[in-house]
Every structure is written in structure tokens, then in C-alpha cells.
Amino acid sequence: MVNRSHRGFTLIELLVVIAIIAVLIGLLLPAVQKVREAAARAQCINNLKQIGLAMHSYHGANEFFPPGFTSRSLTVNGDGLGSGWGWAAYLLPYLEQDNVFRLIDLNKDIMDPSHAAVRVMALKVFLCPSDSPPSPTCAVPTASGNVNLGFANYVGMGGTYEVTAFPDTSNGSYYRNSRTRVASITDGTSNTIFVIERDSQRAPRTTWVGAVTMSLNPPINPSYDDEGPPTLVLTNTGEAADGRVPNNSLQHVEDATSKHSTGVNTLLGDGSVRKIQNTINPVAWQSLGTRAGGEVIGDY
Secondary structure: OOOOOOOOOOHHHHHHHHHHHHHHHHHHHHHHHHHHHHHHHHHHHHHHHHHHHHHHHHHHHHOOOOOOEEEOOOOOOOOOOOEEEEHHHHHHHHHOOHHHHOOOOOOOOOOOHHHOOHHHOOOHHHOOOOOOOOOOEEEEEEOOEEEEEEEOOEEEEOOOOOOOOOOOOOOOOOOEOOOOOHHHOOOOHHHOEEEEEOOOOOOOOOEOOEOOOOOOEOOOOOOOOOEOHHHHOEEOOOOHHHOOOOOOOOOOOOOOOOOOOOEEEEEEOOOOEEEEEOOOOHHHHHHHHOOOOOOOOOOO
């Protein structure tokens, strides 16, 4: 009779194997995360390039770029009276989103019952894959209660000054009822920001839909006042002294922010996409926001 003994792993051997596996995972995980972020960053850049092509296609068809948003007002820089649709809504036919565009009547207010389905749509071309919003919609306060709008990560550049207070007198390329032409961007399209990122954590109420009439954009920092409808689709740089460069710590809900490390992806007026570093000189940052400021920007 043959006596066979079966020897299994000892507890120490098992712990050693587990430790080795844990070390390997620890070594591989950062590399996997870097690959994922690189892919997400590339997709974000591609989204912005598509938007840039759509902007210029729109200009080719209409001889001006789309408005920052459309709204009537009784006075210059006064409260908007609708319809409110933003620049992104006007680009839909040029982004292969004709089916979505056909659901919109640009002459009717965003809040019209006929727009109940379309205004909550989240469209992939307006979403940065690096961000993880808690919901495909954002809840925007209005006088009659919250309205849900499709979330987005990209906003138009309104210039230096607060787009809430100065919706009509912006020095950027996008503002209320704007009809900016290439010829009017005298700073040069390669030196002018068109569209830039905002992330869902620091700017939770960002949408492609538009500036909902008489809505609010509440602050994250309770020491700040509510922002107005234009900030749902537009941003501003602030003056250089304000230091409102990308991903700053001031907690303005309308500022440029991103989940990408070290900076934000940015669509310039010539259709190119560039990453603007968080460390950009505030003077250069302000200059990039204007369309005809006459500044000499240099390298940034």
C-alpha cells in the first residue's frame, strides 16, 4: 500500500502570495489610471474639435458665429425674457444631432411644454469623459421651482466681466444675441478663447440647453450671491487682479474648471484645442478671453 501525503499552502505562504498580488496591483493601478485618463482627455479634446468645426460651419452658413444665448430684454443688460436657447443648441445640426434639433423651436421658450423631453437630454459631444456628474441632468432653480436640464461640461467665453451683470456688453466672443464675425475678432482667432471646460463638482449647473429665463445659479460658497441665467452656458475670465485662472480656489460657479490634471482643455477661435495650464499668468488669461482687446499675449 502506497502512502501518499497531500501538502497544501501554509498560512504564511498564502499571506506571501496575497502580499505579492497586492504589490502587483499597486504597481499596475496607477498605470491603468493614467491610460484611462489619457483616453478621456483625448475624447474631451475630440469633443472640442468637433464643436470648433461646427462653429465654423455655422459661421460659413450664417456669416457669424452662434449667439451665446438668445433672449429679449427691455433694457441693455436687463433681465432676459426668453427664449434662452444657448450656443450649443444652435450647433446641433452641425454636430450630427439633427434629430435632437428638430425637437426644438428656437422661437419658443426653453420652458415651453413642447420642450419637456429635449431640455433634459444629456448629449455625449458636450460631456467630458473625465468628469462623473451625479446625474445626467442638473436642477436649476426658477420662480416656479427647479427645472432639470441636460448637463454639459463646455461653456462659451463671455469675456472679462460678469456675464450675469453684463449679458449684452461683453468683450468676449459670446454674449446675449451675439453675432460675432471672424473679422470682428481683431485679437486673432488663435488668441481668443471660444469654449472652455467646467466640471460638475465646482460648477454643478452647467448645461448645453441655454439660459433659462429668470433662473438662478446658486453659489457653492455661501458668501457669494446667486449668479444669473447667462452663467449656465457662459463663463468669464475676471480681471487679472482677481486671479480667476483655471481651477482656482475662489469657488466661483461660473469659472473654468476641469477634472484633468494641471489645466483645462480649451477651444480657440481658429478651431484648435489647447490645454491652458492652471499656472497661466492672470494677465494672459484675461487677454485670451477678449475678442478685440488689442493685447499682446505671447507664450502661455
